[in-house]
Amino acid sequence: MISRKLCLLGAFAVGKTSLMRRFVKGVFDERYITTLGVKIDTKTVELENQTAKLVIWDIEGADPADRENQLISSRMKAYLAGTDGLLLVADGTRPVTIDTARAIYRWFTAEFPSVPAALLLNKSDLVDEWAAGEGCLDGFDGLLQCFTTSALSGENVERTFLYLAEALTKDENRADGDS
Amino acid sequence: METAEFLNKEVLNNARCLVISLNTSGVVYELLCPWGEWSVDSIRIGNPLPEALRAVLNTTPQSRQTRFFPYIYLDETQVVDVHVSTHGLSRKVILRDVSEVHRAELKYQQKAHEVSLLLEKQSELNRQLEIQRTELERAGKAKSRFIASMSHEFRSPIAAIMGHAGLLMQHQQGAEAPAAIQRASWHLLTLVENLLEQARQGEGVTRLNPAPVHLDSLLEDMRNLFTVQAKAKGLELFTAGPPAEIALEADELRLRQVLINLLSNAVRYTREGRVDLDVQTKDGALQFRVIDTGPGIEESDRERIFQPFMRLDTGQQAGAGLGLHITRQLIDAMGGKLELDSEPGRGSTFRFTLPLGAVDAPGAPPDLLKGRSVLLVEDDPDVLAIHQLYMQDLGMQVHSVTSLPEAFALLEQQRFDLVFTDLHLETGSGKELLQYVQGQGGDSRTILCSGSGVAANWREKLGGIADEFLLKPVPPERLKAAIIRVLSAP
Structure with a gap:
């Protein structure tokens, strides 16, 4: 079975951990608990032509208040090493987190030019507070896809992970294996 | 850092460490706990490592160089730093338990994030408020323009009606119809002015046009305006002014508006007895009093009656409920203060004072205007x-x-x-x-x-x-x- 490493990255409190928990365990917890470091979980998924194991790294959030060159800490860099794909997460109700995602994306595409990335505008259940409008995708050139998701309702969560998993396993000749 | 060197350092630091040796299949064949007693349930000899640690290993290329991964969650409560090194075909993983220091740092981080979220929310609210403020300002300006044009539209026809009624009164001494038109026009004008004043309040300033006021004719006008209404209710109406000619400089239209508002209320709410408009000099100022023998106002209602669109539940429905609110503001703007004395069952007195001018208005020579x-x-x-x-x-x-x-x-x-x-x-x-x-x-x-x-x-x-x-x-x-x-x- 092939295995792919997938990293979740974005500003703090955008719902990265909730998205992973929703996808892997099918649950949601209202409480906000900061992640400091990285939580790693796996899920085996049935794709179009194969079964694959997704190893998901839920990486601690960046602080939008940090300067752009300090957004990515050395810890984050250690976690990102060898990743096959990136799920950039922003909170659709907090425009500042989209700016953070954009800055991270800029850095990421320079460091990992051939690794695909998708953007998740999370918290789509908060319709009244939704603030991601026209122009929010500016500065994300080359992005694989953008999804609006809700870890609370589960909207688009499975679809997004599977979409990226399909994209990452298209290259059948990739080295795989799980020691 | 070599394993031995790392361990020496960690031992000196009294850290809880676990040295795990893995065979080529990734199965644990040796477990060492160099300091104290520490074990991780999911790590046992003969088993592969738990998922999270296997993921870390897979990320690390097989080189002699030690790779370091800080703060890896083993579960919700246990967090470790992970060192991975390769020795020939086997690999060594050293875990250092950092749960305690992580917990402390997490607590701080959690608070910091919560504060940041609040600040972010506050700044977003401020931004929205600013947008709303700008929109309100724009709407306010549109309203002001509308009011300016409406006030023009209203005043011109009222001016024509009042003027012509005045002329008719001159030519037909004692005729009731033009007098009634004149009275109704004054009431209409006052109502319009009240509404316009209320609508203008967003601008924050009451505009005044002070000029010398002829008090005798003002009092006479008030008497003429309210006598019929008072008589119809069986009330007596009295006006009294200061004995000598005084120099009052005021916005006459506003002063009339104030007196009409106060007298309207007095006549409207008084069932029997009398209504007095009494104007006297007092301490170098001019005191106006509107005194009635009406039902009076309870202590608890005395502030409420000055609220806009407020009417006490007296069974009376006439009026927009703006009169006292506007009256108080106009008097404030004219430099006075509206005060109320009232005794329930006995009546009410509304009084205010206006500053007096220092010098009498110059009288005109008899032929100043003739032939000009x-x-x-x-x-x-x-x-x-x-x-x-x-x-x-x-x-x-x-x-x-x-x-x-x-x-x-x-x-x-x-x-x-x-x-x-x-x-x-x-x-x-x-x-x-x-x-x-x-x-x-x-x-x-x-x-x-x-x-x-x-x-x-x-x-x-x-x-x-x-x-x-x-x-x-x-x-x-x-x-x-x-x-x-x-x-x-x-």
């Missing part, structure tokens, strides 16, 4: 007729026109002692005309008249182009006083 020439420009034929009649009554020679071109043509031909023009003419602005008069350099005096409430700061606004500004409707006494003032000024 005036160019009267007004495009509302009804208002034109009234102003023309008032001026003719003063013995003036009136040349009246309804458009700017006619006015310019007349000014080319002759000089006038006074140019009296409406501000908003169909054919242009009265300002143009006055600028032309100024440009001629003669000694003509000028009066600008308008239904729009530009009065308070008209001098600055209109840049000194007129000697006087009058707000419609202009009662004959006010017109006379203004003309005397501008023609007798040095």
Whole structure:
């Protein structure tokens, strides 16, 4: 079975951990608990032509208040090493987190030019507070896809992970294996 | 860092460490706990590592170099730093338990994030408030423009009605119909002014147009306005003024508005007895009192009655509930203070004082106005007729026109002692005309008249182009006083 490493990255409190928990365990917890470091979980998924194991790294959030060159800490860099794909997460109700995602994306595409990335505008259940409008995708050139998701309702969560998993396993000749 | 060196350091630091040796299949074949007792349930000899640690291993290329991964969650409570090193075909993983220091740092981080989220929310709210404020400001300006034009629209016809009713009263002494029209017009004007004042409140300033007030005629007007209404209810109405002539400088229209509001209430709510309007000098000021023998106002209601659109539950439904609210504001704006004494069951007294002018208004020499020439420009034929009649009554020679071109043509031909023009003419602005008069350099005096409430700061606004500004409707006494003032000024 092939295995792919997938990293979740974005500003703090955008719902990265909730998205992973929703996808892997099918649950949601209202409480906000900061992640400091990285939580790693796996899920085996049935794709179009194969079964694959997704190893998901839920990486601690960046602080939008940090300067752009300090957004990515050395810890984050250690976690990102060898990743096959990136799920950039922003909170659709907090425009500042989209700016953070954009800055991270800029850095990421320079460091990992051939690794695909998708953007998740999370918290789509908060319709009244939704603030991601026209122009929010500016500065994300080359992005694989953008999804609006809700870890609370589960909207688009499975679809997004599977979409990226399909994209990452298209290259059948990739080295795989799980020691 | 080599394993031995790392361990030595960690041991010295009393850290809880676990050294895990893995065979080529990734199965644990040796477990060492160099300091104290520490074990991880999911790590046992003969088993592969748990998922999270296997993921870390898979990320690390098989090199002799040690790779370091800080803060890896083994579960919700246990967090470790992970060192991975490769020795030939086997690999070594060293875990250091950092749960405690992680917990402390997490607690701090959690608080910091919560505070940041609150600040972010606050700044977003501020941004939205700013947007709303700008929108409100825009709406407020539109409202002000609307009010200015509406007030003009209202005042002109009311001025015509009042003026003509006044003339009828002069010609038919004692006739009730024109007097009734006059009274109703004053009430209508006051209601309109109350509404406009309420609508203007966003601007924060009550505009005043102070001029000398003839108190005797003001009191007489009030008596005329309310006698019929009071009589119909079986009430007695008394007015009393100070014994000597006094010099009161006030916005007469506003002062009338105030007195009409107070007297309307007094007459409306009093079932039997009397209503008094009493004006006396007191401590160098002029005190106005409206005294009634009505039901009085309970202590608990005394502040509430000044709220806009507020009416006490007395079974009476007339009125918009704006009168007292506007009255208090107007009195404040005029430099006074509205006060209330009341005894439930006995009646109420509303009183306020206005500052008195230091010098008496100059009386006009008897022939000052006789034969003086005036160019009267007004495009509302009804208002034109009234102003023309008032001026003719003063013995003036009136040349009246309804458009700017006619006015310019007349000014080319002759000089006038006074140019009296409406501000908003169909054919242009009265300002143009006055600028032309100024440009001629003669000694003509000028009066600008308008239904729009530009009065308070008209001098600055209109840049000194007129000697006087009058707000419609202009009662004959006010017109006379203004003309005397501008023609007798040095």
